[in-house]
């Protein structure tokens with residue numbers, strides 16, 4: 001892939017506003033007898049990149065499902081700008097500025113790549129032309145170099161990630177939750193993704209929550225990390241601190257390269 005210089009276009013840059021704050025307090029999720037997550041706390045502001053890491057089954061996606069309205073916590077609360085969000089739906093979360101991607105792209109296969117991003121803009125109340133313009137610009141920005149009018153079902157796995165990211169970015173959310181965006185990417189593609197995440201945080205003033213197993217990427221882009229294991233908080237701090245923590249290394253033993 002030809003990694004291009006990232007230059008955010010005018011309409012996706014500079015969102016002058018007071019920083020937004022997303023807070024998770026004492027959140028637990030129980031699936032029958034299984035405590036998928038227990039008493040998790042985190043806070044993040046626009047412009048920050050927070051890494052959410054931990055071995056498989058640690059509860060990372062479950063936490064993102066709660067924050068994005070796909071799942072109601074069994075206990076605890078989530079607030080946006082100090083207002084509890086209650087049992088918000090994914091649509092309400094999106095409209096209030098919390099967007100996400102999925103491990104599997106979850107694109108509409110029968111729609112074109114462009115339409116997949118455009119419909120998200122229409123869902124946010126944009127006009128068709130606004131949605132189309134922003135969708136085209138974002139697809140270019142995230143590094144999609146294929147046919148915008150090709151059916152989404154036909155695009156490669158890595159491109160599904162990019163389209164999913166453009167779809168989440170339309171409407172300039174305050175918070176973007178990325179679920180393993182680097183899976184399946186080459187080193188060059190990961191390097192491009194790292195620069196893109198930093199640009200999303202700085203130029204779009206977006207808070208990014210990044211679930212990733214690629215520790216190089218975590219070290220490169222994250223200001224802060226929350227490490228989970230078996231549903232619980234294992235360590236919190238800057239990546240250079242948590243990634244050298246003995247508890248964290250031991251939790252990852254056998255799971256990381």
Ligand SMILES: Nc1ncnc2c1ncn2[C@@H]1O[C@H](COP(=O)(O)OP(=O)(O)OP(=O)(O)O)[C@@H](O)[C@H]1O
Pocket residue numbers: 031034036054055056057058059060061062063
């Ligand atoms: N809908 C569900 N019903 C029952 N158990 C679930 C459900 N969703 C997740 N789990 C279980 O909850 C635990 C946490 O899963 P989760 O997917 O959040 O982990 P994860 O840290 O995101 O893992 P991975 O890195 O493999 O994606 C796992 O034991 C999983 O099997």
